[in-house]
Amino acid sequence: MTTPVYDFLTAYAAQDNTRLHMPGHKGRLGAPALQEAAKLDLTEITGADSLFEADGILAESEANAASLYGTAYTLYSCAGSTLCIQTMLLLMKQEGRTVIAARNVHRAFLNACVLLDLPVQWVYPQESDGILSGSYAPEDFEKILQQLGRPACIYLTSPDYLGRTADIAAFAALCQQYHARLLVDNAHGAHLAFLPNRCHPIQLGADYCCDSAHKMLSGLTGTAYLHVRSDIDATPERVRSAMAMFASTSPSYLMLASLDWCNRELASPLFRERLADVAERLQQLRCILSQKYVFADSEPMHLTIDAAASGFCGTELEAYLQSRHFILEYADCYHVVMLFSAANTPEEIAALQQALEDFAPSQPPAGQKFHLPHPETVCGIREAALAPQEILPVQHSAGRICAAVKVPCPPAVPIVLSGERIDRACIDVCQGYGISTIQVVQ
Structure with missing residues (x-):
């Protein structure tokens, strides 16, 4: 596959021009x-x-990405999936669509709602695993769609932070039935299009989808793709205009070149073979260690251990693995999250398996995971976020209106949102996750 951006930069550097x-x-x-x-x-x-305004090497490179992902078009972001999320939501606001969102969202989604003054109809998970993960049923979203009687969209985060995936195909079918749009924050799933079972949200029917190229692929940190499945409702020009509303006018060509080169890697059969091999080795690891560990992931390149269900404290496992030179994505008392990509080697996976076999916990497991609070909405998210604020010890905040969102580790279920009243359940969960202060409306 061609790499027009990378080739232009390297050729220019070789010319040794006087740069004015x-x-x-x-x-x-x-x-x-x-x-x-x-x-x-x-x-x-x-x-x-x-x-x-791409019509040259950047347009050619983005067309390469679109051909790899099977989209009507794919646009580049140098501001991560954050810019893509802002763009998707602006497009929905321009179309007058009500946003129905699963409650486990990235902080970028919430900040975009503040910027856009966008109200959200929240759907809580039917079953949750603390604040980091949960399962969502299409029928809960359908109830809202039936009541609305006006244009809407459904917003999902899949995979979530623990690596659990939603039934995107079922949600896509639901959206088609109600003429709604399906938006997916797939920041942790850019690789899914290249696994043998083809489980990327665009392949499963999502209308819009953002992928972070740096989380699971080789893109530089802050690079992302915005995928659009069909150009019937949104032309590339309209989407570019929406992106430009939030983006820097000086995007990094180093980042763009890394996206450009990423296309070449994704087009290579070797990449897909390595990706499939890593996924298979991780599945073998899960099977071998299934008597010792409870694994909480469903996406093959996440390795998530439910420490609480496995009978130990997750931070103890993190410290042990770090002493063996394994640096993890995330750990708390309840979960340990490890991310893999095609760049990981068989030797690394074998060494990790041995380390996990050798681990002998000495600390007791944490207590029960926290149930999600359902705080009362008092005012709009924008009104609260932009209001005069003060900071209080969280234990003294009962009855006050939250001003700034509290999410310990995005993407996660916000304990309490801007505009919601803080209650005792919110305080307990905040304290359980080590949050000692909170911003409230004055």
């Missing part, structure tokens, strides 16, 4: 360890195209 344009380092100043990268760090000079 931004950026100011001119390809030669800056930190010594970043010198080679600085040579490729350009701006929108002639031939480099312009991200939000």
